[in-house]
Amino acid sequence: MPINLNDVSVEDYGNDEEDSKPDNVDNDAIQQLVDRFLNEGTLQEDANKKINKEVQALIGSTDYWKPVAPETKDSVKNNDEAIKWIQGYNVEASKILKQVALAGWNYQTAVSAETKKYLDEAEDGLRQFLHATSTQARQFDLNSVSDALTKRQIELISIEGVNALEDSEFQEYNQILSSINKAFTATDVCETPDQKTPCFTKFTDFSGIIAGTHDAQKLLNLWKSWRNTVGQNLTKNYERLIQLTNKAAEKNGFKNAGQMWLSPFDLSTRTTKQEIDLMAEVDKVYLQIEPFYKQLHAYIRREIAAIYKDQSSITRDGPIPIHLLKGEGGGDWSMYYEATKPFDAEDVIPEEIVMSLKQQNFTAKSMFTKAYRYFKYLGFGKLPKTLWTNSVFSRIWSKDMICDPATAYDMMDGEDYRIKACGQLKESDFIQTHKLFAELYYKYLPKENPILLRDAPNPSFLKAVQNAFGVVAANSDYMKSQMILGENAFRDEAIMVNKLYKEALADLVKLPFDMVSDKWRFGAFGKQYDSTKWSSIWWKLREKIQGVSPPAEAAMEFDAVSIPSIVKQQSPAMKHFVTYVLQFQILDALCMGDSTPLSEGCIPKKENVQKIIEVMKKGAKINWVEALEEITGSRKLDATPLLLYFEPLHNWLLTANKKAQVFVGWDGKGEPFKPEELPEINLPSGDEANFVFSEDNFAYPGGDCSSGRECLLESECNGTVCVCKKGTYTFEVGGTYNCVPENPKDAGFGDGNNLVLELNPAETTSPSTITTKIPENVMGSVVGAFELELNFWCKKYNRTRIVIFSVQHRCFRLE
CATH class of the missing domain: 1.20.58 (Methane Monooxygenase Hydroxylase; Chain G, domain 1)
Incomplete structure (x- = not known):
């Protein structure tokens, strides 16, 4: 059904032109003086x-x-x-x-x-x-x-969570989290057993290394080395963290931390018992999903066996050795997509969307105005002008931004609502704009509610609504009606199966891992077993639910506490599980009455959208079960829409596995694959090249490394921020920090001497120094201007380094 957004009322969206260059800096306005320096790496x-x-x-x-x-x-x-x-x-x-x-x-x-x-x-x-x-x-x-x-x-x-702890205990809690973060960012591990120390491989390097290797022994070495290096210390820290979290839960009126974590889902409070046994409901839902998961597991097991052939101990009817799945906890198999995808057919639609957006002179902001008009077409109302005056829709190159995740903001004054994104002209970001508007409307529509009730009933429900609108935005009829896709563009069965396969490897396989994570943690919280039995319980759960096992050549200890999502994220994995199931229930309700396959989204009928709008207006005045009932007519989690969405892939897997006589499940006798059972796989040579580091994985001196960002430029993570390494000096200028080998005071800073700047082109072997002597009374202004414009110079003088007092400032954002 084509739609016409020309009927939607036009608003003033402000200047749609975007400047990807740095902000202009008024040097005369910069009054910051460099008057002090921090020494010895702090x-x-x-x-x-x-x-x-x-x-x-x-x-x-x-x-x-x-x-x-x-x-x-x-x-x-x-x-x-x-x-x-x-x-x-x-x-x-x-x-x-x-x-x-x-x-x-x-x-x-x-x-x-x-x-x-x-x-x-x-x-x-x-x-x-x-x-x-x-x-x-x-x-x-x-x-x-x-x-x-x-x-x-x-x-x-x-209910105040861990804030209920006494100050000393709360400080200890944060110190433990800080030490765990430091272990994940600062620990060096060896890639091979015979590698001479010191070793320099860090956890943040693993993704790049394992993405580009098909060496089973190398994967095993990394898996063992990481767990043996950090596991024992993390076990002690995590055991104490459990004790403190339990103590906080008791102060909040719960028996243990597991009950406190589940309270937003089972609707319990300090004075009322749970209304829902969430884990029992999750077990029921997983029984629906498990046959599909087992088909996916059986298919990938055979493909992995073909990739590694005689290198691995993988069997045709048993669990998959965990290190061969490449993900941090076996909850993401997407690194195998290119090597194992069902069909060779390439999806050209993403490329067509990029070309179309560029030909129509779209900017990141104009993608947002397009999405906004679509939401208004569907029945959503007008948003405040602050959305267009205060939001950031694309990266500001003169600043160090945290792009991931893109987020909608309620500035908590009832008037100012914003979006922060680093939008680019591509299919995924076009879809993301619609998800962000769903999030923003869920913050805006309940604005008349008391402040605690101006949001979704819980984070899972909000995310589920966002994701449902993301699928709707990907509908080809919608994109064609907006001339983002040509009339003849379509995804045939092969391409659609590939697309669903890719999604399943990245997201659906997380569901059993979510279950294992929380069943294990809730057992630890409930003192059903002590730390001496952690590993045995963990692996029993992993084999039973996930169909994975420890490598035959490795000890079982320390796996759980070596996985970031277990020890670093102090929140239930059920948030993701519930979100993932709910999003398809909400999508199904949005697309009710539409004959388009659910996996292709739809153009929702306005009466279907209106139900969601009414639920959004109520915010957290109603709980998530009541909200679900108003939208779908059901109060229960149900995987039927999820299975309907993945039906093309599920049907293909059933046929392919039957044809190959693949054993489905992992409760067999442990028989090895016969050579004739394995398919021929042409390994793509571009796996390593396809892995791109995100700038959000890194932090500079003074930056936040608590979430696992790797510290650069001679700094290291202390668990919270990047501090300069011992033996270097911390040079503060213009509100930023640089780690330098010599005391800046010795070079003339801080004692009234002149400032010397050098611009050294990288291609010249002997630097030609441009020296500018600056009077004392303007020194601070120029220094401030220099630091504010550092990224500008790096960008303008491509492949040029900027030097202050023989200290090289490395440029990472080159054109």
């Missing part, structure tokens, strides 16, 4: 100096910032007092949340040590506010609160 000399004045002014400004004693619990039994307290809470909460949103935005769009410190201080202020108000909320006897909306808010406020 960026934390001013750690106790507060710079976020707005947050400091809020702390302690009203009684809402004052914790109350535990013995006051349930002492207030007056409904009117509860309502009055909640009204005041919403006023005060909006103030600190606005500061957190602003600091978060500034950090994400302009990463620096300063913006990180602003954000840290804002988040610490929020922690203090949440801790104080949580203790106050527990004063109210909820049996005496008759107003349902007030009661729901008090229940939410009273």
